[in-house]
Amino acid sequence: RRIPLAGSGDEFDRLAETVNAMLDRMQHLMENLAAVGNEIAHDLRSPLARLRETLELALRDSEPSAAGAAIAEAIAQVDGALALCGAVLRLAQIETGARRASFSNIDLSELLDRLVETYETVAEEAGHRLIAQVPPCLAIRGDAQLLNQMFANLIENAMTHADGPARIGLVARAEATRVTVRLTDDGPGIAPDHRGAALRRFGRLDPARHRPGYGLGLPLSAAIAELHDAVFTLDDATQGANRPGLAVTLVFPASNAPRPG
Ligand SMILES: Nc1ncnc2c1ncn2[C@@H]1O[C@H](COP(=O)(O)OP(=O)(O)O)[C@@H](O)[C@H]1O
Ligand SMILES: [Mg+2]
Structure with missing residues (x-):
């Protein structure tokens, strides 16, 4: 623009x-x-x-x-x-530099709780709903600043691109050796053959071109995920729905290290 x-x-x-x-x-x-x-x-x-x-x-x-x-x-x-x-x-x-030298033990539950607290008000003021389910003590290795940036990008995308009042879900889960975070919205979603474009730098799909943004949020988020050895996937939040919504799933390796602080 x-x-x-x-x-x-x-x-x-x-x-x-x-x-x-x-x-x-x-x-x-x-x-x-x-x-x-x-x-x-x-x-x-x-x-x-x-x-x-x-x-x-x-x-x-x-x-x-x-x-x-x-x-x-x-x-x-x-x-x-x-x-x-x-x-x-x-x-x-x-x-x-030392690629993971700045990584520390992150309490992902705390990080997400704080983020949700910040965004709940913003979301509600804009007519959205942010509903989070985060169990306590999810531990991963990572960079808190980058993780915050990534989740903030994704929540902001849901608010910006859901095309009207959105219901935004954030569900975190611990599995044996992994921590999964799934962010969903009930907007138009991204059709499978447009996902590659959305993940490219400056990739913005048609309806988004008039909205604020640079088309760097998704590629940056994917890069941050990769740095954390997390698998980053885009798919439909509700399969087969008219407005399937976007689901972004992140699968982190769990760290069983003692908690920081
Ligand atoms: N939650 C979403 N629902 C629908 N489309 C989305 C969503 N998130 C991203 N997109 C699409 O992917 C494009 C790229 O997203 P992003 O890299 O964050 O760029 P920006 O938000 O600056 O446009 C967006 O322009 C939009 O077309
Ligand atoms: Mg964005």
Whole structure:
């Protein structure tokens, strides 16, 4: 998505051009992410931080107007990009350095409970329902920050893409040597032959193109899962239904290590 130009050539148009050029550059760089993850995150971080500062100043100076709204939106987009850069940077650090050196024993139950607590209010305010079933003491090895990011991405996807008030389910379960987390919604879901596209960087399916987002949430989540040796699968939440909903299933290896803290 790009900021539309008014064609007046005034300072807001020039600002919009700068933002659009930056987004183009970001998109181009992100497309080569696989090859240069670490560099890109470093590359993008400071210019984006500067851009944000500029936009914030412009917003403070302007009258409440269409231009102001465009700038506010640009700030939100840049915030998203900064958050993504942070995540990519963390991922790159873990992958390049001592890959799992930063892993610790995670109480996944606690992590999920906290996340659900955060999102319950947000979801309800937007007309959704988030229903969680998380038994206590699910233990895995991992990076709490990345895990939080992954589950937040998935919950946000359910709220954004379910196309109306959604019923979002989060069910965690312990099996002998595994911990399974299944996130479901009752939206349109993703047809089997579109799943590959949805998992690709910048892959956004038709109805989603007008909604906020970069198309990086699912690929990033899949990468975080892989880093945790978790199997990440997309399927229908309710098979055969008219609106089958999306189910994202994560199967982690359980850690039977003593709990942290
Ligand atoms: N819960 C969902 N229900 C329906 N479609 C989804 C869902 N989650 C993701 N998608 C589709 O997959 C695409 C990619 O998701 P993602 O990588 O998170 O990008 P974004 O959310 O930024 O569009 C989305 O644009 C949307 O088309
Ligand atoms: Mg998303």
